[in-house]
Amino acid sequence: MTIVRKQLRVLCNSKTAIIGLSILLIIFASALCATIDKTFLGSRVITQLLHDPCALDISAVLSAPCSNHPLGADDMGRDVLARIIYGASVSIQVALMAVVISGIIGSILGLVAGFYGGVVDMIIMRIVDILLAFPGILLALLFVAFVGPGLTNVVIALSLRSWVNYARIIRSEVLRLRENEFITAARATGCSNSRLMLRHVLPNALAPVIVQATMGLGSMILSEASLSFLGLGVMPPTPSWGMMLSTGQKYIRTAWWLSVFPGFAIFLTVMGANLLGDAVRDMFDPRLVHKTRT
Amino acid sequence: MGGQLRLPSHIFGTTHMLSYIVKRLLVLLLVVFGASVIIFVMSHSLPGDPATAIIGFDTTPEQVRQVTEKYHLDEPMFVQYFIWAKMALYGDFGKSIYYNSPVLHLLFSRLPVTLELALLSMIISIGIALPAGILSAVKKDTWIDNLARVYAFVGVSLPNFWLGIMLMLLFGVIWRVLPLFGYVSFQVNPLSALAHLILPAVTLGTSLAALVTRMTRSCLLEELNMDYVTVARARGLRETVVIWKHALRNAMIPIVTVVGLQFGYLLGGSVITETIFSLPGLGKLIIDSIFFRDYPVVQGAILIYTIMFSLVNLLVDFSYSLLDPRVRYG
Numbered sequence: 001m002t003i004v005r006k007q008l009r010v011l012c013n014s015k016t017a018i019i020g021l022s023i024l025l026i027i028f029a030s031a032l033c034a035t036i037d038k039t040f041l042g043s044r045v046i047t048q049l050l051h052d053p054c055a056l057d058i059s060a061v062l063s064a065p066c067s068n069h070p071l072g073a074d075d076m077g078r079d080v081l082a083r084i085i086y087g088a089s090v091s092i093q094v095a096l097m098a099v100v101i102s103g104i105i106g107s108i109l110g111l112v113a114g115f116y117g118g119v120v121d122m123i124i125m126r127i128v129d130i131l132l133a134f135p136g137i138l139l140a141l142l143f144v145a146f147v148g149p150g151l152t153n154v155v156i157a158l159s160l161r162s163w164v165n166y167a168r169i170i171r172s173e174v175l176r177l178r179e180n181e182f183i184t185a186a187r188a189t190g191c192s193n194s195r196l197m198l199r200h201v202l203p204n205a206l207a208p209v210i211v212q213a214t215m216g217l218g219s220m221i222l223s224e225a226s227l228s229f230l231g232l233g234v235m236p237p238t239p240s241w242g243m244m245l246s247t248g249q250k251y252i253r254t255a256w257w258l259s260v261f262p263g264f265a266i267f268l269t270v271m272g273a274n275l276l277g278d279a280v281r282d283m284f285d286p287r288l289v290h291k292t293r294t
Numbered sequence: 295m296g297g298q299l300r301l302p303s304h305i306f307g308t309t310h311m312l313s314y315i316v317k318r319l320l321v322l323l324l325v326v327f328g329a330s331v332i333i334f335v336m337s338h339s340l341p342g343d344p345a346t347a348i349i350g351f352d353t354t355p356e357q358v359r360q361v362t363e364k365y366h367l368d369e370p371m372f373v374q375y376f377i378w379a380k381m382a383l384y385g386d387f388g389k390s391i392y393y394n395s396p397v398l399h400l401l402f403s404r405l406p407v408t409l410e411l412a413l414l415s416m417i418i419s420i421g422i423a424l425p426a427g428i429l430s431a432v433k434k435d436t437w438i439d440n441l442a443r444v445y446a447f448v449g450v451s452l453p454n455f456w457l458g459i460m461l462m463l464l465f466g467v468i469w470r471v472l473p474l475f476g477y478v479s480f481q482v483n484p485l486s487a488l489a490h491l492i493l494p495a496v497t498l499g500t501s502l503a504a505l506v507t508r509m510t511r512s513c514l515l516e517e518l519n520m521d522y523v524t525v526a527r528a529r530g531l532r533e534t535v536v537i538w539k540h541a542l543r544n545a546m547i548p549i550v551t552v553v554g555l556q557f558g559y560l561l562g563g564s565v566i567t568e569t570i571f572s573l574p575g576l577g578k579l580i581i582d583s584i585f586f587r588d589y590p591v592v593q594g595a596i597l598i599y600t601i602m603f604s605l606v607n608l609l610v611d612f613s614y615s616l617l618d619p620r621v622r623y624g
Contacts, residue, residue, distance in 0.1 A: 129321060130328030134596075135603040136562025138580075139332075142596055145584040146336045222453055226566055229455050230581055242455075249459050249570065252474075253467055260463075263456030271451035 011283045020275025027269050030085050031092040038086065046086070051079035053086040054237045062255045072257035074247055080257060083239040084265050090240045091269065094151065094233075095220035098158040103213050105159065106166025111205070113167065114174025115197050125171070128164040137223050144232040151234050158223050162216060169212055173205035207284040214280045218273030225266045241266050318611060322604055329600040330382070334375050337593050378593075387594035392586040397594040400579065405598070407477060407575035411567065412560040414491055415499035420553065423503040427510020427549075431518065432537060442507055449504020454563060458497035458570040465493060475572040494571040498563050502556050509552050513545035520544075554610035558603040 011017050037045045043052050051057070051069070057077030065072045071080040113124040131139065140157035147153050177183060178201065186200050227233040228242025236243065241262045248259030345361040346353065362368055365388075366377050381388070387397035430442035466474035472493055478486040517523065518541050526536045565577030572578070576595055583591040 126321075126324060126328070129325050130332065133325045133329045133600045133604045134332075134562075135558050135599060136565070138562055138565065138596055138599055141565065141580065141584070142333065142336050142592070145592060146339055146589075218451065225453055226455060230566065230569060232584070245456060245459065249462075252459060252463055256463055256467075259456070259459045263453060263459065266453045266456060267451060270453065271448070274447070274451050 007283045010285075011279055014279040014282060016275045017279030017283075020272045020277075020279060023268055023272030024276060027088050027265075027272065028092060031088040034086045034089040035093070038089070046082050050082040050085075053078060053082040053239050062251065062258075064255070065257055071261045072255065074244070074258055075251060075255075078239075080244070080261055083244060084241070084262055087239040087241045087244060087262065088265070088269075090151070090234050090238060091221050091224055091266070094154055094158070094224040095217050097155045098162065098220045098224075099213050099216050101155065102159040102163035102216070103166050103209060106163035107170050107202070107206075107209055109163070110167035110170030111174055111197055111202055114171035115178060115193070115201060121171075124167065128167055131161050131164050134161060137226055140223060140227060141230070141232065144227060149227075149232050149235055151238075154224060154227055154233050157227070158220055162220070165212055165216065166209055169208045170205050173208060174201055177201050177204055211277065211281045211284055214273065215277035218270040218277065221266065221269050221273065315612065318608055322608055325604050326597075326601055329604075330379060330597055331375065333593050333596050333600075334378060335371070337589050338371060338374070382594075382597065387597075388590035390583075390588055390591045392583065392588040393591070397590050400591060401576065401594055401598055404574060404576045404579045407573055408561065408564050408568070408577060410480065410487075411491060411494055411498060411564055411573060411575060412557065414495035415502065415560050416553070416557060418495050419499035419503035419506060422499075423506035424510060424549075426503075427507045428514060428537070428542065430507065430511040431514035434515065439511075442511065446504045446508040446511070449500050449507070452500060454497050454501060455566050455570055457500055458494065458567060461493045461497060462570075477573045490571075491573075494567045494573055497570070498560055498567045501563075502553075502560065505556065506549065506553060509549050510545065513548050514541055517541040517545045551610060551614065554613065555607060557610075558606040561599060561602055561606075 034046070037043055043054075046053060047055075055078065057073065060069060060073040060077035060079075062075060063069050063073040063077070069079050069081070071084065073079055074083070109124050113121040134142075139161045140154075143157040143160055144153055147157075183196065183200060186196055191200070224233060225240070225242035225245070228240040229246045231243070231246065233242055234240045244262035245259055245266070248255070248257075248262060251258050345358045345365075345367055366374050369377070385398050387401070389395065390397055390400055393400055426442045426445065430439045430446075433439050462474050465472040473490050476490055478490050480487040514537075518537075520541075523536055523541055526540050527533075531540075564575060565580060567573070568575040568577040569581050576599065580592060580595045583589075583595070
């Protein structure tokens with residue numbers, strides 16, 4: 001049995017992977033449907049099924065969960081369920097874009113640092129050290145505070161610090177790989193440095209990056225929600241889970257549903273990403289892979 | 295010589311350790327310098343005229359000229375940076391535009407709240423995590439282990455701002471046993487202070503507790519599978535002695551390291567927790583200052599955060615050899 005098939009078997013046999021993947025698939029499908037509905041159909045589908053997530057309805061202000069509004073309505077009479085579904089598209093979009101951007105930048109810089117070593121490595125790793133000096137979301141907060149909120153700025157803000165995790169991971173993999181015989185052999189055949197890096201080193205160093213990306217998805221969703229909660233994420237009237245939760249806190253004494261449901265949506269998505277991340281980590285763990293029956 | 299401080303020979307007895315300390319201190323200086331450059335450059339990337347950004351739009355040309363002169367805004371950016379950095383070195387981060395008081399004074403008046411919150415969170419999380427992690431490892435594959443593992447997993451996935459609001463809903467709105475918002479100093483009324491801080495501390499400490507539970511369980515399980523534990527058991531030692539005196543002692547080294555490193559993250563996490571519970575700490579000050587466009591405060595507060603975070607990490611790094619005599623620095 002090939003190593004890839006063994007790895008896939010570990011993933012398929014894992015209950016956590018199945019649960020995590022199922023949760024994420026449901027959220028991703030909602031996000032995708034919401035994006036298509038909003039972009040191409042002018043929110044017609046969601047309006048027919050539930051309500052327009054941005055439409056104000058004075059008669060429904062702070063309505064408790066009922067048959068018309070299954071998860072209640074907010075302070076402007078907007079349907080909470082419809083806004084949670086639309087909010088998924090913002091959270092998933094931001095998280096995915098931030099993971100992809102930071103993954104690409106981090107992988108390239110980590111690859112270059114590990115492969116060339118010396119001054120290049122020193123400069124890149126000192127930049128990494130400097131960015132790591134900002135705890136939590138402080139750097140993202142600083143960026144959004146000065147450059148301004150909005151979807152694109154939030155993505156940049158979140159990518160600013162998270163690429164360093166990928167750079168550190170891939171650098172250590174490259175340091176290990178570059179001493180291997182197959183690299184020496186490829187070099188002896190006259191491979192250029194760029195070909196060596198892209199064709200031989202990078203594909204062999206990608207496994208921990210995939211693990212980090214899966215795990216990073218959850219933390220990106222959390223960070224985006226944190227920024228939105230603080231009022232520094234995407235701008236109203238675009239629904240976002242963090243902003244909904246922030247509104248919910250204002251009405252905590254009178255409308256519990258405003259804080260319970262959006263928060264649960266964030267929790268569920270982050271848990272799904274973490275469950276899948278754990279399973280993907282196990283998938284690349286050689287001890288577990290070799291335990292599977294051949 | 296009488297009264298001379300004697301340290302264990304393995305700690306500072308070698309030149310390796312001293313050169314390591316010097317090297318790390320130099321890196322720390324570089325990191326703080328780099329962080330200050332980033333903070334400065336970002337704060338000067340505001341769209342439009344920086345003087346207007348500082349004092350607002352409703353101003354006279356004379357006021358704009360005064361601010362431009364005061365903050366040297368007509369100088370090139372690197373000159374402005376060195377003027378700012380030089381003043382910051384002397385503890386002068388400028389004056390708050392909103393609070394109209396020196397930034398450093400403002401920062402130090404808010405710092406104790408943040409430190410109290412971080413310390414209490416750490417105490418709570420260790421109080422939960424250590425027993426949970428030890429029980430989970432000792433009672434492996436029982437319902438206790440399963441419960442601890444579920445807690446460890448859920449804890450890291452819980453958004454702390456949601457947890458905070460849920461705790462407010464339960465303890466402040468439904469059961470009405472704890473206050474929803476606000477802060478009371480420990481010097482004024484310790485009991486009331488604790489009542490005000492307990493929910494924020496649990497909010498902030500839950501994810502740390504989950505992480506430490508996970509870490510304690512895996513480290514202790516690893517130690518319990520070691521040969522020396524089998525030998526200790528074969529010698530007829532009681533299980534409690536094997537666990538507490540042998541396995542746990544060795545398992546503590548990585549646990550203490552993780553706890554130390556996470557202290558810095560607690561400082562970062564305090565920004566959201568303080569905002570939710572309206573605690574007048576550094577984190578809340580940053581958020582308020584962002585909305586008041588009080589940029590000297592934002593600059594100063596974030597720089598203080600990065601310095602504290604780097605110092606904590608450095609101390610944890612140095613503590614390796616204190617905790618584990620086998621650690622040597624090259």
